[in-house]
Structures are given as structure tokens and as C-alpha cells.
Amino acid sequence: MNTLIFFQTAFAGRRLATLGFLWLVMITVAALAAPLIAPFDPLEIDPVGRLAEPGWPNLFGTDHFGRDTFSRAVYGARMTVIIGTGSVAVALLAGGLIGMISAYFTRLGHFLMRCVDVLMAFPALLMALALITLLERSVFNTILVIGIVYATTTARILYGMTLKLRGEVFVDAAVCSGAGHFSILFRHILPNLVSPLLVQASFIFAFAQLQAAALDFLGLGLPPEVPSWGNMLSEERIYVTRAPWLLIYPGMLIVLSVFSMNLVGDALRDSIDPRFKDDIAGV
């Protein structure tokens, strides 16, 4: 019930953010029910019906192997959700642990945070590329790499917030009542970090999509047989003049999804941190 009220206040008066949220719900439904929604097998090749224009029965047309673009797009939603949640989980777990532990055990923290600083000095995409060349192309490795890239920023944010919380009197009070390190970190400090973590999660989810699409486009992300929006762009880019719909649909899906996630992230952040509220009023 509390979460319901929270969502109501977060999205009240924000029509765009609400639309964004609905779009994300649609993506999730598509991902969950992909076999029911997709009219064709996304991997089925049809040499006769190559590069068909959008129409019936191929709503989004077909690609250069004659595969149904609409079905591939629906299955691509599945990848979007998997990559997003996977990267968020890796980034929050790794980054959160590093940040919290660094802030709590200051000596170890000095070392860990300097390592994080070094990693942050590389542009996100460059670091992802460097890491992915060491690993094989697979869904899991893509998630891992993107998660590691965004673990650095998460670590930095949580480091600051934990540092602040650590100085709060209620932490001293917990020490005084005999609480151990583990209990202080995870029972007393962590619950106070839930809202920044939630906001961070929504932004990582969005950025992970762009990152994954970029990796796919460069041919270093998901294996080529996996239907993902990034892979679709990458494979069909040579047909941009003959069959532009092959690029327009997946491109549009990526843009819409990332934009929606950013809108939702903004709405969540504003409802948690009211200082930003007036910056983009009504959006």
C-alpha cells in the first residue's frame, strides 16, 4: 500500500513520466509473453521473403534473411529486460559493497576508492570494450561488463552517502549498544540508502541499454544469433538505403525505452529528493 502511494506521488502531474512508465510496463509484458505475442519464430529464415516492406503479415517487414522484424523486436524486449536487470544487479551489488565497505573501513577504503577512481578515468564505452575483449561474447559476459562499468559510479555515490551516515549519532548509538560491524553496515546503514539506490538503479537500467546497444553495434556485445535491438541495428545497417525500416524500428525502440527509463528515473529522484522538483516542472 505504501509503495502504491509512493508511486502515486512520484507520478502525479507528470504526464510524460507516466507515459514512460506505461511504455516500460509494455516492454516488460512483451518480454514475459514474447512467445505468445510474436507471430513468427524470430530465428526462422525465409530466403524468398527477404527485405519485405512493413505490411501484413510482417508488421515491421523482414530482414535480409527473411526473418520477421516484429517477432525479433518482441524477443529483443526480452534481452532489454535481462540486460537491464542483470547490469543493475551487478552494479548495485559490486558498487554498493565497495562503496559501503570503503566508507566504513577507511584505510581499506582509501585503497579501494583510488582503484575506483582509476577505473572511472576511462570513458565507460572504452572500458566496456577493453573488458569484453578479454571475455567471450555471451549474454552473461555482456551483463558482467556493463555491470562493472556502472559499479564505479555506484561505488562513488554510496561511498559519499555511507560516509555521511557513518557520522550520524544513531550509528554511534548502535555501536554503544553493542552492535557489530556487519550489523551496523547492513542493518543500520543500508536501509537508509534504499532511496538513492532505487534512483541509481533506474538510471543504470537506462544507460545499460545504450551501452549494450553500442557493444552490439560494434559486434562485441551479445552473440549475433541472439535477437536484440542492438544486434538488429548492427546487422542491418548496410541495408539502410534499401530497407530503412530495418533500422528505424529497433532504433526507435531503443530511443523510446531509454527515454522512458530516464523519465521514470527523474520522477523517482524528484519525489525522493525534493530539491530538484522545480527544475523540470510538469515534465
Place this chain on the structure above:
Amino acid sequence: MALLEVQDLEIAVRTKGKLLPVVQGVSFDVDDNETLGIVGESGCGKSLTALAIMGLLGGTTVRITGGNIRFDGMDLLTLSDGERRSIMGNRMAMIFQEPMTSLNPVYRIGDQIIENIRQHQKMTNVQARDRAVELLSLVRIPNPSERVDSFPHQMSGGQRQRVMIAMALSCDPKLLIADEPTTALDVTVQKEVLDLMADLQTRMGTAIVLISHDLGVISETCDKVAVMYRGRVVEAAATENLFTELAHPYTRGLLNSIPVVDSDVDWLEAIPGRVPTLEEELTGCAFHPRCALVTKLCATSMPQETEYKPGHSVRCHFSGKVAP
């Protein structure tokens, strides 16, 4: 042997590679059923002394450089983490200065009390909850069986302070350290909180260390008083003696700066100057730049602690020449 014995406690702060002493040679002891008051201006080392006793000076910048603290025969400075944790919140507890921030904002107050109880005692959740309700009614929170599920932000400052007290008392501690427990509260609530602490002392025989800069509070509640100035105890005596036969000019100054309600004076006396900062090198008595009785001797030699009267020690070259 007293319950809490602090001997020659030395605490230093590390700044720019130097160790600056902030607490020097502080000694006192507290018995069961006794209340010790520690008074002094801000920055004279009262709170640091309390934090040292509770083992909260874990950082690298502030550290204990000498002396020892014994609680019930155990040396607190050499205890292992585990042993220390089993004493903290159980046999000794602390009440903090800021009731607004001493409770974790994301947990219900009942859960926070229950956590403390179950940390130290074998109890089921239900038993601990009953105990929490009982404690809340002990500290006179109205409607305790409902308030136990309140979040800290749903309570007023005075109520939160009382929740803190309830939590501190949850395991019947033998020693209670209260670091300015009433500073953030208004006068009526202040009185309630102090009455409550006195009441609990008579009931359970708890030893209390009360840190305050309010001499009124000290005179009302404490059996003995230690006056601190710039990291040293300058005068220590039983409360009634301190107020009638005070022997240190600093104590005189503190007493003079209390406004008297029914007198006709327009001008409130103050101690001139301020507490010297740590960086200022001082020879002789730390109080001499502000003292009315200052002589050349004060600027060159540090007065030793002398017994002015039985049970009344003073650190001043001119003890006894101060107008009472």
C-alpha cells in the same frame, strides 16, 4: 573499588602530523548509586572523555594516548572487540546529546529497543516486545503499546530523548553515561528527563556520569562534580562543597555567569576571553590569560593538583584565595 575508575586519561588529536593533547591527566571515579557531573565550556574535553569511556574513539585522528579506564574491575582499553560489545548497551549505556538524530530514521522505535534487548539477552521477539512496551511506559511515553510501532519522525524531541533513555535502560545497565542529555530540550521536558533519570537511579542503583554545561542541572542532580578546563580537571568536589567553598577562579567565573532571577543587576558577569584553541602553545596554567588573580607564577608554572580540603581537589596556585 569504584564501579568506574578513570586514571590519568590522555587523549590527543592528530593534526598536520602533530599530536595535540586535548585531554590530559583526567582522573575520577564513580560508585554504584552515585552521580558524577562533569562541567566546563565547549571544547574542554568533556564529551571526548565520555566517548573514550564508551570506546567510540576508534578513528585515526583522535586517540587515547595514556591512562586507563577500569569498569567493574575490567580494563576497558585492552578488551577485545567481542568482550567490549557484550558490555556495551548491556552493563554500560550512553544517552546522546542529539535526540533528533540518535535514532535510526528507517526503523520503528520498538524494533530498535528490541534489537538492543535481544543483542544481549536470550528473549523471544514477543518477550522483548513486551519489555520494550514496559520500558516505554517507564519513561512515561503515553500509550506505549501503540507508540512502540511509531517511527522516530512521528515523535517529538523530548519523546525521542525518552526513547533513547528507554533503550539505554533496556538491559538494566550498571553505568549510564549521559552526554548533555537535556541540552536540546526545553526546560519543562528537561526537568522531566532529569527527574526520570534520578527516579531510575533510586530504583536500580545505577551509577550516572552526567555531562553538562548547565550548573543548575548539575547542582540539582549530582553527588559530586568535576570541573574541566582545556582538557584538565581543575576542581573536583562533592556538590554541596563545590558550590559553597569553591577554590578555583574558573569555577567562580562559571557560577558568576549564571543569571540570578530575583536580583536587580543589569550586567551579567562573564569570563573574559575564550577557551584557547589547541594550536595555541600555553605555558603555565591554561586559565591564566583569562584569570583575574593571574600573577607571573601562573604564566610560567602549571599548578599541581592539591587537596584543598578532604575530598576536594583543586589545580590552582591560589586555591582558597578565591572569593566564595
